[in-house]
């Protein structure tokens with residue numbers, strides 16, 4: 001058994017900690033924040049085995065100017081940050097090539113496809129199975145033309161066995177009666193689901209991990225002390241912490257840490273927002289996504305949450321809550337009866353790679369380091385499957401799925 005240190009107590013770090021502890025390792029998680037209070041706090045909660053379509057798709061270059069010019073659009077770039085974002089954005093655009101997209105979808109399928117299966121033992125053990133809801137979700141389009149424009153994305157899913165039912169306007173109303181009658185086209189994906197409170201999920205798994213003998217330290221990692229074989233100690237705000245085996249699960253900050261280990265990766269903080277309606281006064285039986293607006297509205301145990309937007313402004317820039325106001329406008333259009341009485345806003349940093357695939361697997365440089373970061377839009381969905389496969393790799397078991405497409409060397 002090994003002494004393993006994990007940097008990061010988001011859903012990826014905590015799920016990894018749970019799986020490693022189940023194997024009997026001595027596991028310590030280090031994070032300057034309490035578990036689940038960074039990006040894993042405020043996502044849309046979607047657990048989607050069918051999330052295999054990358055963000056960069058054929059035709060994306062044509063769509064970007066339209067998105068940027070639309071004040072209610074899903075994408076913004078802070079102009080002062082554009083020069084720094086450009087190398088990442090160029091790689092992102094290069095990933096849109098059709099055959100690469102097919103390969104990405106093939107690679108993602110065994111990761112996201114096993115999300116319910118991988119969470120199941122963890123949530124049962126922690127006594128929070130109630131948080132996982134397999135309701136399916138609905139995707140809606142205001143214009144048939146937009147639906148036709150997404151044909152390749154839907155075909156990618158169908159080709160890989162994702163179950164999809166088409167809905168006409170009446171079918172949409174039957175599934176979600178509180179929706180505005182503005183949608184021409186819809187799809188119901190019965191095998192998908194959601195987490196009713198992503199923060200509580202991470203905290204509950206973290207608490208169970210501690211009850212099982214794991215330890216969580218509230219410390220910021222400021223540097224990594226290297227020996228010839230790899231990292232020897234973490235330099236933290238509370239002094240050095242010796243390490244034997246290290247797993248980097250630091251979300252959008254993982255690039256800074258990988259760089260300290262001599263490995264450069266193109267990772268961006270793709271900032272997203274949510275608005276939480278604590279007393280929405282609408283009935284929402286299952287999550288609904290606007291394909292054109294690129295957001296999800298999810299029924300949670302704390303109310304209803306709309307989450308989306310992609311803002312490129314750098315990891316440390318202050319939130320621009322006008323992006324959350326955009327989501328609130330969409331919410332009113334989608335659900336005209338929603339009550340704005342009690343709302344809060346939030347911004348989070350998706351750890352996004354330009355090819356929409358996380359980095360999962362061993363370091364190319366240090367034998368005692370593993371990486372599990374860069375899950376972008378699918379980090380909640382990919383959290384438990386990633387934790388399980390990292391435990392397989394460290395144990396020397398055949399991995400639950402092929403991790404070779406996720407290796408860090410793909411960027412060198």
Ligand SMILES: Cc1cc2nc3c(=O)[nH]c(=O)nc-3n(C[C@H](O)[C@H](O)[C@H](O)COP(=O)(O)OP(=O)(O)OC[C@H]3O[C@@H](n4cnc5c(N)ncnc54)[C@H](O)[C@@H]3O)c2cc1C
Nearest residue numbers: 008010011012039040043044046221251272378379380381
């Ligand atoms: C608006 C929005 C909607 C989303 N919707 C969904 C969805 O519906 N489904 C889905 O699957 N995903 C969704 N996502 C993405 C998902 O939330 C992320 O991919 C996921 O939370 C990433 O988890 P993580 O554990 O890698 O990172 P994080 O949750 O960000 O955790 C990283 C942790 O590392 C710690 N850390 C960083 N640097 C250091 C350091 N130097 N020292 C100590 N600790 C450090 C941080 O404090 C943090 O706690 C959404 C994201 C956003 C923004």
